[in-house]
Amino acid sequence: MTVDEFLQLAVSGVVTGGIYALIAIGFVVVYKATGVINFATGELMMLGAFFGWTAMTVLELPFAAALVVAAAGAAGVGALVERVVLRPMLGQRPISVIMVTIGLSSVFKGLAQLLWGGEYRSFPPIFPRKPLELGPVILPSRQAWPFLIALAAIVALAAFFRFTRTGTAMRATADDQATAFGMGIDIRRVFSLSWILAAVTAALAGVVVGVIGGISPQLGAVGLRIFPVVILGGLDSIGGALVGGIVMGVLENLAGGYLDPLFPGAGVKEVAPFIALVLILMVRPWGLFGTREIERL
Amino acid sequence: MLIGNFKETYADDEALFRTPASRAGLAVLLAAALVFPFVASDYLLYLADLVGIFAIAALGLNILTGYTGQISLGHAAFVGVGAYATAIAATRLGLPFWLSVPAGGLVACLAGAVVGLPSLRIKGLYLAIATLAAQVIFEWVFTNWTGVTGGIRGLNVEPAGLFGFAFDSDRRVYFLVFGLLALLAYGAANLFRTRVGRAFIAVRDRDISAELMGIDLFRTKIMAFMISSFYAGIAGGLWVYFARVVTPESFPLSLSIQFLAMIIVGGLGTIKGTLFGAVFVTLVPEGLRAVTQAATRLSPDAMSWLAPMKEIVFGAMIVGFLVFEPHGLAEIWSRVRRFFWLWPFPK
Numbered sequence: 111m112t113v114d115e116f117l118q119l120a121v122s123g124v125v126t127g128g129i130y131a132l133i134a135i136g137f138v139v140v141y142k143a144t145g146v147i148n149f150a151t152g153e154l155m156m157l158g159a160f161f162g163w164t165a166m167t168v169l170e171l172p173f174a175a176a177l178v179v180a181a182a183g184a185a186g187v188g189a190l191v192e193r194v195v196l197r198p199m200l201g202q203r204p205i206s207v208i209m210v211t212i213g214l215s216s217v218f219k220g221l222a223q224l225l226w227g228g229e230y231r232s233f234p235p236i237f238p239r240k241p242l243e244l245g246p247v248i249l250p251s252r253q254a255w256p257f258l259i260a261l262a263a264i265v266a267l268a269a270f271f272r273f274t275r276t277g278t279a280m281r282a283t284a285d286d287q288a289t290a291f292g293m294g295i296d297i298r299r300v301f302s303l304s305w306i307l308a309a310v311t312a313a314l315a316g317v318v319v320g321v322i323g324g325i326s327p328q329l330g331a332v333g334l335r336i337f338p339v340v341i342l343g344g345l346d347s348i349g350g351a352l353v354g355g356i357v358m359g360v361l362e363n364l365a366g367g368y369l370d371p372l373f374p375g376a377g378v379k380e381v382a383p384f385i386a387l388v389l390i391l392m393v394r395p396w397g398l399f400g401t402r403e404i405e406r407l
Numbered sequence: 408m409l410i411g412n413f414k415e416t417y418a419d420d421e422a423l424f425r426t427p428a429s430r431a432g433l434a435v436l437l438a439a440a441l442v443f444p445f446v447a448s449d450y451l452l453y454l455a456d457l458v459g460i461f462a463i464a465a466l467g468l469n470i471l472t473g474y475t476g477q478i479s480l481g482h483a484a485f486v487g488v489g490a491y492a493t494a495i496a497a498t499r500l501g502l503p504f505w506l507s508v509p510a511g512g513l514v515a516c517l518a519g520a521v522v523g524l525p526s527l528r529i530k531g532l533y534l535a536i537a538t539l540a541a542q543v544i545f546e547w548v549f550t551n552w553t554g555v556t557g558g559i560r561g562l563n564v565e566p567a568g569l570f571g572f573a574f575d576s577d578r579r580v581y582f583l584v585f586g587l588l589a590l591l592a593y594g595a596a597n598l599f600r601t602r603v604g605r606a607f608i609a610v611r612d613r614d615i616s617a618e619l620m621g622i623d624l625f626r627t628k629i630m631a632f633m634i635s636s637f638y639a640g641i642a643g644g645l646w647v648y649f650a651r652v653v654t655p656e657s658f659p660l661s662l663s664i665q666f667l668a669m670i671i672v673g674g675l676g677t678i679k680g681t682l683f684g685a686v687f688v689t690l691v692p693e694g695l696r697a698v699t700q701a702a703t704r705l706s707p708d709a710m711s712w713l714a715p716m717k718e719i720v721f722g723a724m725i726v727g728f729l730v731f732e733p734h735g736l737a738e739i740w741s742r743v744r745r746f747f748w749l750w751p752f753p754k
Contacts, residue, residue, distance in 0.1 A: 147532045198730050204531040205478050209671055210729045212664055216722030223715035334543070334660075337536050345532075373551060381547040384540040388525075391537050395529045 114246045119367040120360050121247045125257040127359020129315055132260040133332075134339045134351035135267060136311030142284035142346045143304035146196060147204075149211040151312055152333015153218035158184040158313020159320035159329055160226050166234060173236045177259075180313040188309025192302050200301075215330060222327040232324040256318035263314050264352060267307070271348070280304060284346070338383035341390055344400020353398060358383050423596055437589075444581045452577045454693060459584035460645045462685035465669040466595050466678065467638025472667070473675035474599065475631035476611030477526055481538035482639055482666045484545035485522075487658030489515035489640025491549065494562040494653045504567035504574075504583075508644035515640025516633045518545075523632025527625045530614075542660050549655035561654035564647050580649050587645065591638060596678045598634070607631050611676075668721065672728050674735030683736040691724065692717050 133151060140148050148154075162180035165171045171179065191214060199210050242254040271277040282290040283300045291297050316325075319332060339358045343350025366379030396402045414420045424430045444452060468482045493511030496502045502510065522541045526534055549556050556562065566575035567583060574580050598604040606627045609617035618624050647653055665688060673684020695717055702709035728735060 147535070195726055195730065202729075202733075203476075204535065205472060205476075205667075205671075205675070206729050206733065208478065208480075208532070208535055209667055210726055212667075213722040213725030213729070216664075216718050217726070218722075220715040220718030220720075220722065223718065224712065228714070334539070337539060341533075341536060377547075377551075381544060384543040387540045388537065388544070391525055391529055391533065391540075395533055 115367070116364075117245075117247050119363045121244065121249065122253065123360030123363030124356055125249065125253050125359070126363065127356035128257045128260040128264075129318055129355075130336060130339045130359050131352045131355025132263055132311055132318075133315045134336045134343065134355050135264060135348055136308035136315075137336055137340055138343075138346060138348055138351045139280070139304045139311075140308045141340075142348075143280060144196070144200065144301050146199075146207050146211065147345075148308060149208060149333070150191075150215040150218060150330075151308070151336060152330030153215040153222075154184060154187065154309050154312035155316030155319065155333060156222060156325070156327060156329040157187060157218055157316070158309070159316035159325045160222055161313065162317035163231060163233060163320060163325055164226075167231075177314065177317060180317050181310045184309040184313030184316075185306045188305040188307075189302055191309075192305035196305065197298075197301070215333075219327050219330060226327070228327055230324050230326045233321045236321060252322055256321055259318055260315065263311065267311065268348070276303065335383060338387040338390075340397075341387050341395075342397050344397030346401055347397070347399035350397055350399035358386070361386060421600065423593075423600075440585055440589075444578050449577060452581055454689065456577050456580050456584050456649050458686050458689045459581070459588045460642050460649060461666070461669065461689055462682055463584075463588050463591055463645065464639050464642035465666050465673070465681045465685045466591060467635040467642070468666045469670040469673075469676065469678070469681045470595060470598070470607070470638065471631050471635035473670050473677070473681075474604070474611060475607040475628065477523075477628060477631060478531070478535040479538040479632075479635070480535050480660070480663050480667070481522065481542035481545065482635075483658040483660065483662035484542045485515045485519055485636040485639035486643040486646065486662070487545060487549055487653075487655070488518045488636070489643025490647050490653045490658070491556055491562070491643075492640065493644035493647045494564050495555065497564050497647070498562060503569075504644075504648055505569070508587075508641060508648075511644035511647070512637045512640035515643060516637040519632040519636025519639070520629055522636075523629045526628045526632065539660070542663055546655060546658065546660075549658065556653075556655070559655060561652050563652050566651065567648040574648060577649070580645075583648065584645050587641060591641065592678055592682065595638075603627075603630060608676075665721075668725050670735075671725060672735055674737030677735070677737040679740070680735050680737030683740065687736060688721075688724075691720060695720060 133155060136154075137148055137151050140146055158180045161183035162176040165176040165179035166173065169179075195210060195214060199207050237251045237255040239251065241251055242249040271281055279290070279295045280300050280303060282293065283295060283297055287297060290300075316329065319325075319329065335358075336355075339354040340351060341354075342357060343352070343354025362379045362383050365382035366377075369378040369382070390397065414425075419425070424433055443455065447455065464482065464486050467485075468479060471477050471479055471482075489511035491511075492514035493507045496507035496510040497504065500507075522538065525537050529537060550559060552558075566573050567580075568574065572579075574583050599608065606617065606622045607630075609620065609622055610624060610627050610631075614624060617627075643658075646657070650657070669684035669688045670681055671684070672687055673682070674680025696713060699709050699713045699716070702712075732738065
């Protein structure tokens, strides 16, 4: 395998990883604020992708407007879900919280099938046909542009957390709920906002993934892939989600590229991140940048 | 009205079925279960077998998750390990079913011990993610270790036989499934009257205080994983003799989630609830099917709603029970029973 091929694999891994990172950030925001592991992330992505698709094909809006529609629609779903389902579950046993999000994901999948049907759909062509050339590496434009969108969303989120009043309030709540509450921060609003943010990032990622590979109600299955990402980065670290996403994207692409010839037809790409996940959990469960809060008994 | 239920000996107090009414109820239930295969239709028996096999697996999951507090998203993978081990024991080694099914249970038990190893270091949400990874990895192995599992074509197995009697129809497999279900449910109920079972409950309620009381956490958690996957393995073995073929897609993550739904709907940490949950979760989609079939008279394309409606109802059922009835059907059952006991007085 030549250096060029290696670079090609690595760069398209970074592209996939950027999208993983975007989804993972939404996931981490919810975990930090409310302690909930959101198994419905993939389905929020799927819903967002369908909102964006509907805006583009049925309402014939331009792509930028479709992104806004997708984000707004998902934000509504996120707020509703938090208020109606997740709030009564606050402080319940982990099993209940996990199962409630799994139940939600099933409801979302069914609703999407009812509303949009089960078949595969693709977005109308959006980006210029010309591929992006980075030295020896060639990136098809339908991979390069989504990556840039994901990157822009990540930067915007980072700026939101760093510079806005609300973002600071959210960070304060994540650090210490009781103190934040004592300082007059409306904790409930933060919970609600964190779900909205998670839904919006998932929706953007969903549109991006949909543009690359088409959408169907089964799109949510991608959501499972973020578990290796967030565990590697650390469940409660936003920077970790970014690094974890890119590392896992590159890892699965390289594993696929180098190991698939050894296991013909096996799809090493699908399983490699989960093997890495088990190893990380054995050695360093809190990940690269997570808080080391796991009790040892 | 029942005014009191007085126990005069320790044996009375420790009995599994404490009142004459519950013993009578059990007798009626067993009699009904014995008569059922002689009167029910083929379709009902097919459903009954399915319920029975799922109930055994769900019992295992409830021992681990409901009683010991260790969340597992990989229970279907253990059912799969048991199924493959049974099928291989039956086809390659030519073992009869009364050896191959326990062999499947034991192999699943070992797999459970391995997956349970991290439970010492990680718990709660982290353990859920670790078992999720185990599920993905096992599924991958089932599909890709073609030399042993037969890949996506799977393995075909002859029907189980005993003294020349072949369990070759759903009606006959019923006796196998429900015989084992009765045995294993009785075993599970008794387990929680022993030191080991009490230790499970102590670990669930507060692991630190359990350790201070002299319970070896590591051994107890591994033991819970092993017993739980043994049940899963037995369910897998029965699945082999029920379906007569094992393929990788029979044990997906969604099946693991279905087992979790069963114990949540039925009631975490109750044996009775597990059985309720297995019946309920398996039969609700069938009920939906009947409703949609009836609806085709009104609108011809009603059948196309069936698959999405199943998803929605399944999810709504989980969410609804968790939000409104977190102790599940078992709690509803005891509320109803209490009402009749105390009638005409309010509780």
